[in-house]
Amino acid sequence: MNRSEARCAERRHQVAQLYLAGKVQHEIADDMGVTQQQISHDMKRVMRTWEDRMVGFITRQKAIAAAQIEWAMREAAGGWERSKEPREITETEAIQGGEEAPRHRAKRRVEGSVGNPAFLSAYQKGIDQMATLLGLNAPQKVAPTSPDGEQAWEGTQGLAILLAGAQQARQELRLVHPSADDEGA
Numbered sequence: 732m733n734r735s736e737a738r739c740a741e742r743r744h745q746v747a748q749l750y751l752a753g754k755v756q757h758e759i760a761d762d763m764g765v766t767q768q769q770i771s772h773d774m775k776r777v778m779r780t781w782e783d784r785m786v787g788f789i790t791r792q793k794a795i796a797a798a799q800i801e802w803a804m805r806e807a808a809g810g811w812e813r814s815k816e817p818r819e820i821t822e823t824e825a826i827q828g829g830e831e832a833p834r835h836r837a838k839r840r841v842e843g844s845v846g847n848p849a850f851l852s853a854y855q856k857g858i859d860q861m862a863t864l865l866g867l868n869a870p871q872k873v874a875p876t877s878p879d880g881e882q883a884w885e886g887t888q889g890l891a892i893l894l895a896g897a898q899q900a901r902q903e904l905r906l907v908h909p910s911a912d913d914e915g916a
Contacts, residue, residue: 804857811850
């Protein structure tokens with residue numbers, strides 16, 4: 732990396748820090764003594780870098796989750812197979828013997844098994860989780876509601892709810908900043 736690239740990387744790092752601190756582009760430009768257009772260009776590069784990192788992070792997290800689901804599914808399949816194996820049951824019974832010490836009689840029997848359905852349920856849960864992780868499930872319809880989730884969103888009623896919420900927010904803003912004027916009203 733040459734000096735120009737290093738300066739550019741350092742500037743973008745500063746831009747990112749100021750942006751994360753809540754400053755807007757023109758404030759960052761003023762602080763750094765460059766144009767707002769330069770800050771806009773730097774922010775596009777910073778955002779692209781952040782997005783690339785996030786995509787990599789999400790991909791790794793999905794891979795880890797998929798591996799965990801696969802492990803649980805293998806364990807469930809193994810448990811299912813073991814639960815179907817015949818079981819050997821041994822019963823012992825004490826028998827009174829004459830002058831000798833008591834003797835024991837043992838009975839051994841083998842029972843078949845149809846398998847434990849809990850293992851199949853665990854396997855099916857793994858299939859469902861994998862389908863969700865991979866985005867294979869059909870989208871679900873969600874009925875729109877008011878911002879508080881209480882009222883159904885129906886045509887102009889929904890618009891009225893939004894307008895009422897905006898008016899309330901404007902009044903609250905006036906309480907916090909009494910000198911705020913009504914631009915755009």
